Amino acid sequence: MLPGSGPPFTEAPSTLAVRWQSATVAAQLEVIPGVTLRDSRTVEVTEAVPQLFRLFGLFMRVAASLTDQRPYC
Numbered sequence: 001m002l003p004g005s006g007p008p009f010t011e012a013p014s015t016l017a018v019r020w021q022s023a024t025v026a027a028q029l030e031v032i033p034g035v036t037l038r039d040s041r042t043v044e045v046t047e048a049v050p051q052l053f054r055l056f057g058l059f060m061r062v063a064a065s066l067t068d069q070r071p072y073c
Helices: 022-027 049-066
Strands: 011-020 034-037 042-048
Touching: 011 049, 022 042, 022 049, 042 049
Parallel strands: none
Antiparallel strands: 011 042, 034 042
């Protein structure tokens, strides 16, 4: 990063949507504040990018503990 340049991530809100193989994972993640269901297997959340990285890590831990399945990409 060049001196005087801003942070690499903006604090402006961005949206993360993740589609899971299992509706059970999406239903469990819906209880996290700010997370909504887009459909029976897709969750969506709007936050600043650093928070989205943290939430995605949490999503993966929950999914692994429930089904050991990864999201569709």
